[in-house]
Amino acid sequence: MSSTSGQPQFRYTQTPSKVLHLRNLPWECTEEELVELCNPFGKIVNTKCNVGANRNQAFVEFADLNQAISMVSYYASSSEPAQVRGKTVYIQYSNRQEITNNKSSGDVAGNVLLVTIEGVEAGDVSIDVIHLVFSAFGFVHKIATFEKAAGFQALIQYTDSETASNARNALDGRSIPRYLLPEHVTSCHLRISFSAHTDLNIKFQSHRSRDYTNPYLPVNPSAIEGTLQPALGPDGKKKEPESNVLLASIENMQYAVTVDVLHKVFSTFGTVQKIAIFEKNGGMQALIQYPDVTTAAVAKESLEGHCIYEGGYCKLHLSYSRHTDLNVKAHNDRSRDYTIPETGMLTMPQAPGLLTGAAGWQANHQAATMYAGNAVGAPAPGPNGQMPTWDPSVRGGAYVAAPSTYPGQTFAPPPVSHYPASAAISSAPAESLQASQPMPQYGLLPNARPPTTASAGQPLYYPS
């Protein structure tokens, strides 16, 4: 910016653009004449003729900025001015970077509307509200919403362009009624144009897209639930229905896995009612039954892909079983029903290469107490809304003996993100989950009483 000049400096201060502004053109100059003039300097991608009150101006857009610069430069230093039909044409850079012609899009009536909802975020206007508003003009076939730079937008598909036009004429520039919006939304104007689409491709019923012509379209669970499942495949991989019974496939079985081992691992998340182990396709599988779906879901999320033993041994893959109540008869190392009162119990198997985590248990103990009330899968509050009382010292006592096995060892999570496959159970992923549901100190308590009823995160139901 020059401080010495008080003069307006039109052409010298103009920033180059691949769009050129041409004036003093002959009356009703045609596009062909513009092309003839400009073509020697580059590829013309768009034009706009007959601009201005006298219809003697035009815009020409080159494919490349350098082509526009070359044309301006050429005529700036040429002794022959640019001419059309013998008339001198004045050329300068346009103050816009591209030509926008209204004929290309937005005004061609189609059956699909592009609606920009101004002044709101995506969460403010539900797809049901959009459906309600736009259904006033006819049957809405499909809705797809998305967020772009322009803001929160929706594509709304009607049967025909007449219906779409009626909706557009009635609603463009109007606002969605206040009572349909959250209180904090102060303005919510609709900007409506026609989309070039004729048939939207809706893959899932979700909070961002609907197909009202196909009620059998699968529901995208992650989209319905919200944002809590980033682990779901980008292709919207179908999930089996949830169940209180988990099916565990155990990969790389280097060490024995008995019901006792599984019980210890899965009890971290809640009471395990029944376990059954069986062979399938040469691999080992197990069914683990919880009292409720929520507990099973937490266990599944937490344990999926993790290994019972360090070193990638006995890696767990979890899915929901179709069973809801296992028929476990035998009580042996392959199956057990923990809901049946029992007497003498098992000894812990010798587990090699065991993990750290005892210190983590202690460190997280307070957090476990604090978060128990609202953590997913935590024990349900009693009828008075209180958590069942339990004595932390009792449970702590059951586990505190453990660290003596590895004195001085501190809890140090391995870089899980780098080695997810070998990440062991006691270094489980989510920190919040770790806090509320500490991982089992498996194998660190050779003499500890097996927590058959007093599993981690659960109240003690009988005095020890």
Added chain:
DNA sequence: AGCACA
């Protein structure tokens, strides 16, 4: 002869 369209 000096910048469209919404």
